[in-house]
Amino acid sequence: MRVVRTRADLQRALAELRAGGALALVPTMGFLHEGHLALVDEAGRRAETVAASIFVNPLQFGPEEDFESYPRDEERDLELLRQRGTHLVFSPSVEEMYPVGPPRVTVDPGPMAEHLCGRFRPGHFGGVLTVVAKLFGLVRPDVAVFGRKDYQQLVLIRRMVADLEAGVEIVPVRIVREPDGLAMSSRNTYLSAAEREQALGLSRALGAVADAFEAGERDASLLRDRLVATVAAHGGLELQYAEIVDPDTLEAVDPVPAGSVAALAAFAGATRLIDNRVLA
Ligand code: AMP
Numbered sequence: 148m149r150v151v152r153t154r155a156d157l158q159r160a161l162a163e164l165r166a167g168g169a170l171a172l173v174p175t176m177g178f179l180h181e182g183h184l185a186l187v188d189e190a191g192r193r194a195e196t197v198a199a200s201i202f203v204n205p206l207q208f209g210p211e212e213d214f215e216s217y218p219r220d221e222e223r224d225l226e227l228l229r230q231r232g233t234h235l236v237f238s239p240s241v242e243e244m245y246p247v248g249p250p251r252v253t254v255d256p257g258p259m260a261e262h263l264c265g266r267f268r269p270g271h272f273g274g275v276l277t278v279v280a281k282l283f284g285l286v287r288p289d290v291a292v293f294g295r296k297d298y299q300q301l302v303l304i305r306r307m308v309a310d311l312e313a314g315v316e317i318v319p320v321r322i323v324r325e326p327d328g329l330a331m332s333s334r335n336t337y338l339s340a341a342e343r344e345q346a347l348g349l350s351r352a353l354g355a356v357a358d359a360f361e362a363g364e365r366d367a368s369l370l371r372d373r374l375v376a377t378v379a380a381h382g383g384l385e386l387q388y389a390e391i392v393d394p395d396t397l398e399a400v401d402p403v404p405a406g407s408v409a410a411l412a413a414f415a416g417a418t419r420l421i422d423n424r425v426l427a
Pocket of ligand 1: 174175176177182183185186292293294295296297320321322323324330331332333
Protein backbone atom coordinates (compact mmCIF):
# COMPACT_ATOMS: atom_id res chain seq x y z
CA MET A 148 0.00 0.00 0.00
CA ARG A 149 1.38 3.36 -1.03
CA VAL A 150 0.69 6.43 1.10
CA VAL A 151 1.04 9.77 -0.69
CA ARG A 152 0.61 13.26 0.70
CA THR A 153 1.27 15.53 -2.26
CA ARG A 154 -0.42 15.98 -5.63
CA ALA A 155 2.86 15.21 -7.40
CA ASP A 156 3.31 11.89 -5.57
CA LEU A 157 -0.36 11.10 -6.16
CA GLN A 158 0.03 11.57 -9.91
CA ARG A 159 3.19 9.46 -10.00
CA ALA A 160 1.48 6.61 -8.11
CA LEU A 161 -1.65 6.84 -10.25
CA ALA A 162 0.36 6.68 -13.48
CA GLU A 163 1.64 3.26 -12.41
CA LEU A 164 -1.52 1.94 -10.77
CA ARG A 165 -3.85 2.89 -13.59
CA ALA A 166 -2.18 0.34 -15.84
CA GLY A 167 -3.65 -2.33 -13.55
CA GLY A 168 -7.24 -1.64 -14.63
CA ALA A 169 -10.23 0.25 -13.23
CA LEU A 170 -9.69 2.45 -10.19
CA ALA A 171 -12.17 2.92 -7.33
CA LEU A 172 -11.92 5.79 -4.85
CA VAL A 173 -13.22 5.81 -1.26
CA PRO A 174 -13.19 9.37 0.13
CA THR A 175 -13.11 9.57 3.96
CA MET A 176 -12.28 11.93 6.79
CA GLY A 177 -10.38 9.17 8.60
CA PHE A 178 -10.87 7.73 12.11
CA LEU A 179 -12.04 4.67 10.25
CA HIS A 180 -14.55 2.07 11.41
CA GLU A 181 -16.28 -0.92 9.80
CA GLY A 182 -18.63 1.43 7.93
CA HIS A 183 -15.70 2.93 6.03
CA LEU A 184 -14.13 -0.49 5.55
CA ALA A 185 -17.35 -1.82 3.98
CA LEU A 186 -16.85 0.89 1.34
CA VAL A 187 -13.28 -0.30 0.80
CA ASP A 188 -14.51 -3.89 0.40
CA GLU A 189 -17.13 -2.75 -2.13
CA ALA A 190 -14.47 -0.76 -3.99
CA GLY A 191 -12.42 -3.96 -4.27
CA ARG A 192 -15.38 -5.76 -5.83
CA ARG A 193 -15.87 -2.95 -8.35
CA ALA A 194 -12.35 -2.26 -9.52
CA GLU A 195 -8.87 -3.74 -9.76
CA THR A 196 -7.27 -0.86 -7.86
CA VAL A 197 -8.59 0.62 -4.61
CA ALA A 198 -7.64 4.12 -3.52
CA ALA A 199 -8.81 5.80 -0.31
CA SER A 200 -8.44 9.41 0.75
CA ILE A 201 -8.15 10.70 4.29
CA PHE A 202 -8.86 14.39 4.54
CA VAL A 203 -10.73 16.37 7.19
CA ASN A 204 -12.11 19.08 4.95
CA PRO A 205 -12.30 22.47 6.68
CA LEU A 206 -14.67 23.76 3.98
CA GLN A 207 -17.53 21.57 5.17
CA PHE A 208 -17.41 22.52 8.85
CA GLY A 209 -19.36 25.48 10.23
CA PRO A 210 -17.63 28.00 12.53
CA GLU A 211 -19.22 26.39 15.61
CA GLU A 212 -18.53 22.83 14.46
CA ASP A 213 -15.82 20.32 15.34
CA PHE A 214 -13.14 20.78 12.64
CA GLU A 215 -10.34 21.26 15.21
CA SER A 216 -11.46 18.47 17.52
CA TYR A 217 -12.55 15.98 14.83
CA PRO A 218 -10.98 12.62 15.86
CA ARG A 219 -7.82 11.70 13.99
CA ASP A 220 -5.61 8.57 14.14
CA GLU A 221 -3.81 8.17 10.85
CA GLU A 222 -1.52 5.37 11.95
CA ARG A 223 -4.47 3.19 12.88
CA ASP A 224 -6.36 4.18 9.71
CA LEU A 225 -3.44 3.16 7.51
CA GLU A 226 -3.14 -0.19 9.27
CA LEU A 227 -6.88 -0.88 8.76
CA LEU A 228 -6.70 0.14 5.09
CA ARG A 229 -3.62 -2.05 4.57
CA GLN A 230 -5.42 -5.05 6.11
CA ARG A 231 -8.36 -4.53 3.74
CA GLY A 232 -6.15 -4.55 0.64
CA THR A 233 -6.12 -0.84 -0.24
CA HIS A 234 -3.51 -0.05 -2.88
CA LEU A 235 -3.18 3.70 -2.51
CA VAL A 236 -3.96 6.23 0.23
CA PHE A 237 -4.01 9.97 -0.45
CA SER A 238 -3.69 11.86 2.83
CA PRO A 239 -2.97 15.50 2.01
CA SER A 240 -2.59 18.47 4.35
CA VAL A 241 -5.08 21.34 4.12
CA GLU A 242 -2.38 23.39 2.34
CA GLU A 243 -1.81 20.64 -0.23
CA MET A 244 -5.53 20.39 -0.93
CA TYR A 245 -6.11 24.16 -1.02
CA PRO A 246 -2.69 25.52 -2.09
CA VAL A 247 -3.90 29.05 -2.75
CA GLY A 248 -6.27 29.20 0.21
CA PRO A 249 -10.00 28.57 0.25
CA PRO A 250 -11.40 28.18 -3.29
CA ARG A 251 -13.15 31.17 -4.83
CA VAL A 252 -15.20 28.99 -7.14
CA THR A 253 -17.18 26.27 -5.38
CA VAL A 254 -19.91 23.79 -6.24
CA ASP A 255 -23.42 25.08 -5.50
CA PRO A 256 -25.52 22.15 -4.22
CA GLY A 257 -28.75 23.94 -5.23
CA PRO A 258 -32.21 23.32 -3.80
CA MET A 259 -31.52 19.76 -2.62
CA ALA A 260 -29.36 21.27 0.13
CA GLU A 261 -32.37 23.13 1.50
CA HIS A 262 -33.76 19.92 3.04
CA LEU A 263 -32.69 17.70 5.94
CA CYS A 264 -29.16 18.45 7.23
CA GLY A 265 -28.65 21.31 4.75
CA ARG A 266 -31.24 23.42 6.57
CA PHE A 267 -29.17 23.31 9.73
CA ARG A 268 -25.64 23.28 8.28
CA PRO A 269 -25.38 26.24 5.90
CA GLY A 270 -22.44 25.84 3.54
CA HIS A 271 -21.84 22.22 4.52
CA PHE A 272 -22.87 20.55 1.28
CA GLY A 273 -21.16 23.19 -0.85
CA GLY A 274 -17.98 22.29 1.06
CA VAL A 275 -18.57 18.56 0.60
CA LEU A 276 -19.29 18.78 -3.13
CA THR A 277 -16.32 21.08 -3.71
CA VAL A 278 -13.85 18.71 -2.04
CA VAL A 279 -15.38 15.68 -3.75
CA ALA A 280 -15.12 17.46 -7.12
CA LYS A 281 -11.46 18.24 -6.34
CA LEU A 282 -10.79 14.61 -5.36
CA PHE A 283 -12.44 13.41 -8.57
CA GLY A 284 -10.26 15.84 -10.53
CA LEU A 285 -7.08 14.77 -8.75
CA VAL A 286 -7.68 11.01 -8.76
CA ARG A 287 -9.95 10.64 -11.84
CA PRO A 288 -11.46 7.38 -10.53
CA ASP A 289 -13.71 5.15 -12.61
CA VAL A 290 -15.85 4.42 -9.55
CA ALA A 291 -16.36 6.23 -6.24
CA VAL A 292 -17.98 4.56 -3.22
CA PHE A 293 -20.12 6.39 -0.64
CA GLY A 294 -22.19 5.26 2.36
CA ARG A 295 -25.97 5.52 2.69
CA LYS A 296 -25.34 6.70 6.25
CA ASP A 297 -24.85 10.23 4.86
CA TYR A 298 -27.87 9.92 2.63
CA GLN A 299 -28.22 13.55 1.57
CA GLN A 300 -24.51 13.65 0.73
CA LEU A 301 -24.84 10.52 -1.43
CA VAL A 302 -27.82 11.93 -3.33
CA LEU A 303 -26.13 15.29 -3.88
CA ILE A 304 -22.92 13.67 -5.14
CA ARG A 305 -24.89 11.47 -7.52
CA ARG A 306 -26.70 14.54 -8.80
CA MET A 307 -23.49 16.57 -9.13
CA VAL A 308 -21.98 13.78 -11.22
CA ALA A 309 -25.05 13.69 -13.47
CA ASP A 310 -25.53 17.45 -13.78
CA LEU A 311 -21.85 18.34 -14.23
CA GLU A 312 -20.85 15.25 -16.26
CA ALA A 313 -18.15 14.17 -13.82
CA GLY A 314 -17.83 10.77 -15.53
CA VAL A 315 -17.57 8.69 -12.35
CA GLU A 316 -19.81 5.80 -11.37
CA ILE A 317 -21.20 6.40 -7.87
CA VAL A 318 -21.69 3.22 -5.86
CA PRO A 319 -23.74 3.36 -2.63
CA VAL A 320 -23.14 1.06 0.34
CA ARG A 321 -25.67 0.11 3.05
CA ILE A 322 -25.37 1.57 6.54
CA VAL A 323 -23.12 -0.47 8.82
CA ARG A 324 -24.45 -0.60 12.38
CA GLU A 325 -23.24 -1.66 15.81
CA PRO A 326 -24.90 -4.89 17.05
CA ASP A 327 -27.50 -2.84 18.96
CA GLY A 328 -28.46 -0.80 15.88
CA LEU A 329 -26.49 2.43 16.30
CA ALA A 330 -25.14 3.56 12.92
CA MET A 331 -21.34 3.55 13.03
CA SER A 332 -19.81 7.03 12.95
CA SER A 333 -16.42 8.50 13.75
CA ARG A 334 -18.30 10.94 15.99
CA ASN A 335 -19.65 8.11 18.19
CA THR A 336 -16.31 8.34 19.97
CA TYR A 337 -17.53 11.62 21.51
CA LEU A 338 -20.42 9.89 23.32
CA SER A 339 -20.40 9.26 27.09
CA ALA A 340 -21.89 5.96 28.27
CA ALA A 341 -25.21 7.68 28.98
CA GLU A 342 -25.23 9.44 25.58
CA ARG A 343 -24.34 6.17 23.85
CA GLU A 344 -27.53 4.70 25.33
CA GLN A 345 -29.56 7.78 24.34
CA ALA A 346 -28.19 7.58 20.79
CA LEU A 347 -30.07 4.29 20.26
CA GLY A 348 -33.23 6.40 20.03
CA LEU A 349 -32.43 7.20 16.38
CA SER A 350 -32.35 3.62 15.09
CA ARG A 351 -35.28 2.69 17.36
CA ALA A 352 -37.37 5.50 15.86
CA LEU A 353 -36.49 4.35 12.33
CA GLY A 354 -37.44 0.80 13.31
CA ALA A 355 -40.80 2.03 14.63
CA VAL A 356 -41.57 4.01 11.49
CA ALA A 357 -40.56 1.06 9.30
CA ASP A 358 -42.96 -1.17 11.29
CA ALA A 359 -45.79 1.34 10.85
CA PHE A 360 -45.08 1.56 7.12
CA GLU A 361 -45.04 -2.22 6.84
CA ALA A 362 -48.38 -2.35 8.68
CA GLY A 363 -49.83 -0.17 5.90
CA GLU A 364 -49.60 3.40 7.25
CA ARG A 365 -48.94 5.86 4.39
CA ASP A 366 -49.92 9.19 5.98
CA ALA A 367 -46.75 11.30 6.18
CA SER A 368 -47.68 13.25 9.29
CA LEU A 369 -48.69 10.09 11.19
CA LEU A 370 -45.45 8.37 10.19
CA ARG A 371 -43.48 11.46 11.14
CA ASP A 372 -45.30 11.60 14.50
CA ARG A 373 -44.19 8.02 15.04
CA LEU A 374 -40.56 9.05 14.56
CA VAL A 375 -40.86 12.02 16.89
CA ALA A 376 -42.76 10.08 19.57
CA THR A 377 -40.28 7.18 19.55
CA VAL A 378 -37.34 9.56 19.94
CA ALA A 379 -39.14 11.33 22.82
CA ALA A 380 -40.10 8.03 24.53
CA HIS A 381 -36.52 6.76 24.31
CA GLY A 382 -35.38 9.89 26.13
CA GLY A 383 -32.29 12.07 26.26
CA LEU A 384 -32.03 13.08 22.59
CA GLU A 385 -32.71 16.57 21.33
CA LEU A 386 -34.30 16.08 17.93
CA GLN A 387 -33.20 18.46 15.17
CA TYR A 388 -35.38 17.11 12.36
CA ALA A 389 -37.41 14.04 11.47
CA GLU A 390 -38.56 13.87 7.84
CA ILE A 391 -39.87 11.45 5.28
CA VAL A 392 -38.62 12.37 1.84
CA ASP A 393 -38.40 11.37 -1.80
CA PRO A 394 -35.20 9.32 -2.26
CA ASP A 395 -34.00 11.38 -5.24
CA THR A 396 -35.25 14.96 -4.74
CA LEU A 397 -35.28 14.89 -0.91
CA GLU A 398 -38.62 16.72 -0.95
CA ALA A 399 -41.27 15.79 1.62
CA VAL A 400 -43.75 13.15 0.39
CA ASP A 401 -47.41 12.64 1.36
CA PRO A 402 -48.79 10.02 1.03
CA VAL A 403 -45.58 8.04 1.47
CA PRO A 404 -44.70 5.67 -1.40
CA ALA A 405 -42.44 2.64 -1.00
CA GLY A 406 -38.82 3.65 -1.44
CA SER A 407 -39.20 6.90 0.51
CA VAL A 408 -36.50 7.66 3.06
CA ALA A 409 -37.11 8.41 6.73
CA ALA A 410 -34.25 10.57 8.01
CA LEU A 411 -33.45 12.21 11.31
CA ALA A 412 -30.80 14.20 13.12
CA ALA A 413 -30.55 14.60 16.88
CA PHE A 414 -28.12 15.71 19.53
CA ALA A 415 -26.94 13.31 22.22
CA GLY A 416 -25.37 15.87 24.54
CA ALA A 417 -23.24 18.06 22.27
CA THR A 418 -22.82 15.36 19.61
CA ARG A 419 -24.94 15.61 16.48
CA LEU A 420 -25.97 12.23 15.09
CA ILE A 421 -27.82 11.33 11.88
CA ASP A 422 -29.50 8.17 10.65
CA ASN A 423 -31.95 7.12 7.95
CA ARG A 424 -33.86 4.15 6.59
CA VAL A 425 -35.59 3.32 3.34
CA LEU A 426 -39.28 2.48 3.82
CA ALA A 427 -40.15 -0.61 1.81
P1 AMP B 1 -16.70 10.30 6.75
O1 AMP B 1 -15.34 9.82 7.10
O2 AMP B 1 -17.63 10.43 7.91
O3 AMP B 1 -16.69 11.51 5.84
O4 AMP B 1 -17.35 9.14 5.87
C1 AMP B 1 -16.70 8.68 4.70
C2 AMP B 1 -17.63 7.74 3.96
O5 AMP B 1 -17.98 6.64 4.79
C3 AMP B 1 -18.95 8.41 3.54
O6 AMP B 1 -19.29 7.95 2.24
C4 AMP B 1 -19.91 7.90 4.58
O7 AMP B 1 -21.25 7.86 4.14
C5 AMP B 1 -19.38 6.50 4.81
N1 AMP B 1 -19.83 5.99 6.11
C6 AMP B 1 -19.63 6.54 7.32
N2 AMP B 1 -20.23 5.82 8.29
C7 AMP B 1 -20.85 4.78 7.65
C8 AMP B 1 -21.65 3.68 8.08
N3 AMP B 1 -21.95 3.49 9.36
N4 AMP B 1 -22.09 2.82 7.14
C9 AMP B 1 -21.80 3.01 5.83
N5 AMP B 1 -21.05 4.02 5.36
C10 AMP B 1 -20.58 4.88 6.25
